[in-house]
Amino acid sequence: MNPTNIFAPVSTPADSIFGLSLFVLGVTAAIFAVVFSLLVYSVVKFRKRNDDDGREPPQLYGSNQIELAWTVIPVLIVVALFVATARVIASIQRAVPSRNAIEVIAIGHQFWWEYRYPGLNVVTANELHVPLSDPDHPTPTLIKLLSADTDHSFWVPRLAGKTDLIPNHPNSTWIDPHETGLYLGQCAQYCGTQHAKMLLRVYVQSRDEFDRWIQEQGQPAVLNDAVSQGRRIFETTACINCHTVAGTVANGRFGPDLTHLMSRDTLAAGAVANTPENLRLWIGNPEAIKPGSLMPSMGLNEQDLEAVTAYLETLR
């Protein structure tokens, strides 16, 4: 099963689009069948034969009836397609937000995703968690889309069509997935060098699991004395200018929030799995994983790199 197939919807916006797409594909397939047959027929039937007498065929300059017919019929087809499309636009763009909706603010950055749950006091990055929505008692997720720098686009095909994140032009989208699981996507508007690795991961969880996740994410950072050396290096280097670790002096907003880094499956917006080796490599030499990303190499020596990695490994 392809994880980003637009024809495998699990959420209402993607469902509505899927329904429309079947209608549009049906109409266009029918048009293709008719016109293609006429093309093949004319190429075969009216080809010049070997025993041709060399005379020109009868010259036909036009036919008002035929031309009227093949104007009127396309107009009717256009009207049908338009009406079907207009209805789906309205159903998605003018959907009335449910009072049970979870609100998320997604802020696009070069080349990562910031997620804030304003009502729930959670700030995280790159891996979005949303609750399952029961079609009978919907609990959709409303996502406000902002950008900190250039244009981006939020596209998780199985959940919804894409909507762009444009600086100074707030947008919004909504999803109501009715099947738990992990849904993949990626940024769909060219935003610079590492546009290709600004991946999306949306975890649809049961209400209980989601609530538990929210609760965990709302906690300040784990304080572990065993990694105090690493923490000291982290807090006295430029790391804290870009990153936040809740409950410490680190409160930078340029890069992802690292308070619960170890609760994530991936690093660098999905570029690599979240393993100790990858984390070490990312901190030591980001260019090796995501050349052109805005995470600089901090130039740490081996010892400091080990210590900082160990510290971050405790941030569950």
Add this chain to the structure above:
Amino acid sequence: MSTDSAVWPSTGLASRPLVDTLHEWITTVDHKRLGILYMAYALLFLVVGGIEAAIMRVQLLRPHNDFVSPQVFNRLFTMHGTTMIFFVLMPLAFGFANYLVPLMTGARDMAFPRLNAFSFWLTAFGGLLLYFSLIGANGLYGAGNAPDVGWFAYAPLTSKTFSVGHSTDFWTLALLVSGFGSIGTAINLITTILCMRCPGMTLGKMPLLAWLNLVMSGMVILAVSPLTAAQLMLLVDRYLGGHFFDTQAGGSAVIWMHFFWIFGHPEVYVLVLPAFAFASEIIPVFSRKAIFGYPVMVAATICIGFVAMSVWAHHMFTVGLSSNANTFFVLSTMAIAVPTGIKIFNWLATMWGGKIEFKTPMLFCIGFLFQFLIAGLTGIMLGAAPFDWQLGSSYFVVAHFHYVIVGGILFTTFGAFYYWFPKMSGKMYSEALGRLHFWLFLIGFHLTFDFMHIPGMLGMPRRIYTYEPDRGWDIWNLVVSIGVVFQTLGIGFFLTNLIWSYFRGRVAGSDPWDAWTLEWSTTSPPPAYNFASIPRVKSRRPLWDLKHPDDPDWKYE
């Protein structure tokens, strides 16, 4: 047969110093020579743009490939798109228009020959300026810094903040300069067509090629102006403290999109109308029938010209316009399918009841009919805005527009090259090489662009230098990349055919196709003055009237 009107340096090179010939070509104001200069320029950049595409396809052969870095890849797709649109397709359109419009309307030259030359050299210089960025731009990445903002250069990626150095400025200035060239040629074409037709050739009797170029030229003037304005505003933002598109200072990224696409959408119709013109001239001749429904073809063309100005925001369906705005643009986009579809039916009806000869020009036009049909249908899919919310900015769109541009426009343009090569050079091309070109290119085109739709439907966005292996895109990307090999071979045979046939082809004569429009009444190649005496016409097919005095067209039109 006089040779001082020779299309190329004549094979009797010993007779003239090369520098004299070069001087003649550089200072020419003859529409035929300027036409050929445009075409040669376009073919050169076709090869360059093709190499750029080939490199990208090698990089995308498999996931996580490292054939080129992301920085290089991003420059490649920017340069590929900009090159193909502005320095291949536009010059081809203007080149053929330049060559053919005066000949087909019985005129001696274009209305403003010196403006004509100036326009060509502006366009040519624009292309050179774009490529000078490879060595001239100074930025974070060091020497060799072509623009990397995509061919539509969305704000605020193009602001000084996110595009340091001068690579973006080369893009901006190249388009600014060549835009003036385009406007100059458009003015020239409109004036020539409206004022310089030969006696008897009313607007209702001129070839469809002239009509299509007339409407195209009107659209150029309407469309290039907003692009020029946008480029100037971008320069003001980057250098004079402006904030039109500077979102961090309250400017609007969306307004850049509006300006760009008000240019960008009519632009693609500017590119396709000449393709329709070629089809409208070639299909009748090789079906041995007059074009079916000339008046409606004209009406449909004018209709397209107007409606095309009203559809631009279908490139912006995902940007967050209101549902009313989105709905309006769905309506206008679907509406334009009607006159465009009608044209396909008229071409089919022209073939219907005819006696079709499958010479190379006709092979390419039949390919065009099939492929333009499909391209139009995928366009309808994209025009249904919610469907576009999935398919937009994905490889489905890339497949769609390449289907139009390569499968539609390039195919008919190849047909036009073969059809008018005998007129321009005086020699026949090799039919065998022509067929080889057709079949190889057809196979390559379909391998690449048919299968390219699939990754789009499976969630693959465009403009990515690599992709993840867990998405199911691998096999499709591999097939897409393989198609490049066949296309390259096809183009190789095409260029070989042109060059070989120029020197070794058999003499073509003035009318090798037994055709009906005025260019076939003069010699191949035509003399500098085109016609020994001013033609006088009574119908849309003056040569048909001469060849069939008992059954002339003017009895039936």
